[in-house]
Amino acid sequence: MPRSRDSKLARSPLPYHYPEERLFGDLSEDALKTLASISIPATYPKGAVLFVEGEAPRGLFVISSGRAKLSTSSPEGKKIILRLAERGQVVGLAGTISGKPYAVTAESLEEIQANFIPRQPFLQFLREHGEAALRVAQLLGEVVHATYDDVRTLGLSRSAEEKLATFLLSWMDQHGPKRGEARVSLTLTHEEIAEMIGATRETVTRLLTDFRKRQLIQVEGSNLVIQNRAGLEGLIRSQRPAG
Template identity: 45%
Template sequence: MITPYGLPVVEDCIHCPLKKESWFCHLSSDLLSSFSASSHLATYPGGAILFIEGQMPRGAFVLCSGKVKLSTTSKEGKVLILKIVNPGEVMGLSALISAEAYEITAETLEPCLVNFVDGDGLIRLMERSGELGLRSAQAVSREFQYAYREIHELVLARSSSGKLARLLLSWMTGIEKDNREVRIHAPVTHEEMAQRIGASRETVTRLLSELRKKDLIRLEGATLVIKNRTALEALAV
């Protein structure tokens, strides 16, 4: 059965057809049953807010399908996108464990299937299960390792053009390097690109225009064509 958003209907974690190599999908069957009892699956349209920065956590969110952006906002209203969450990843876990407010805002980028895990139930399961405790520690560790890498790239990159080149190259992860053009469906707008690299939308528009003039990229509607990956990698250094 398919939902109105074109997403598959998932009854529980045990029989889920969307299982990933991730935080909890491959827990032991007994633990997964207990986990399912504390969780609630729901579908969300694009643009839905799962939680906001400064809100006290009620639980954690596991993304089953779709994409979610995590962002933070300065006092002046400047938005910085910290990460695009992919299926199988967990959101809000560090805030729940520390009993501190969410550090970020989570917003769906497209229709998503999300599993909300009740905070009290999850904490009780962690206290009883070493397996879940270890998986949770690993998930939080990966979250902070990713944050450290992003801070390094954002702060130490020499220029906005280098940051933009890194962003474009990050969308090519897993694509074999050769001399052919690479076509990628551009997942974000110019404004969102700017929020990813800490620049203005006008700067991103100008930099993309410069890359086109240098024949490094080509834009075909929502499709980004990487014409010269080697030159783009040199710019990203």
């Protein structure tokens, strides 16, 4: 059974439904039955730690609902959130496959439901089901490319202002409506946003206030409204080197 620090597991008689659009959606019926037999469903409260950076890999988690943050910390205690994992996404996959310690810490941002799959049964499952092994390889490749994009964004951004503008636009594109009003739920704290863009909480608070004064954005409770998308995009373009 997966151990979760600061959490009480709520067991279900059947594994949570695997979202079709993600890792295991295209598997055969027999493969899905086998996968269900080695999965352990559980509910984790907000703030539960699924695993810790440097910990020996016990297995992976497939999130069925809710969100978790994946972060890494320096010896001095500085933390960076590398990405958020949402419904249908997998956390702990790289360590489970390689056998190397988890490279990040995974913590729930809200109550989540997830299927935990222990490492050895999962590896045996991959040996027996080639289509699943291929999909895992594809997913690991996608993670690598996403990491390159994130590093490129942070590495080429000249200022916290550009990083924040990039983050807000990316958040809107990923989580906002496909058309119509540019409004999206943003439940992250200023501290969490800062950890995602490599800035301080004070800097994020100051910049958000500045963006509101310039009527680039509006914050209504937990909702973010992009009032001037072109203006935010201009902050990004204006700070890129010419040529």
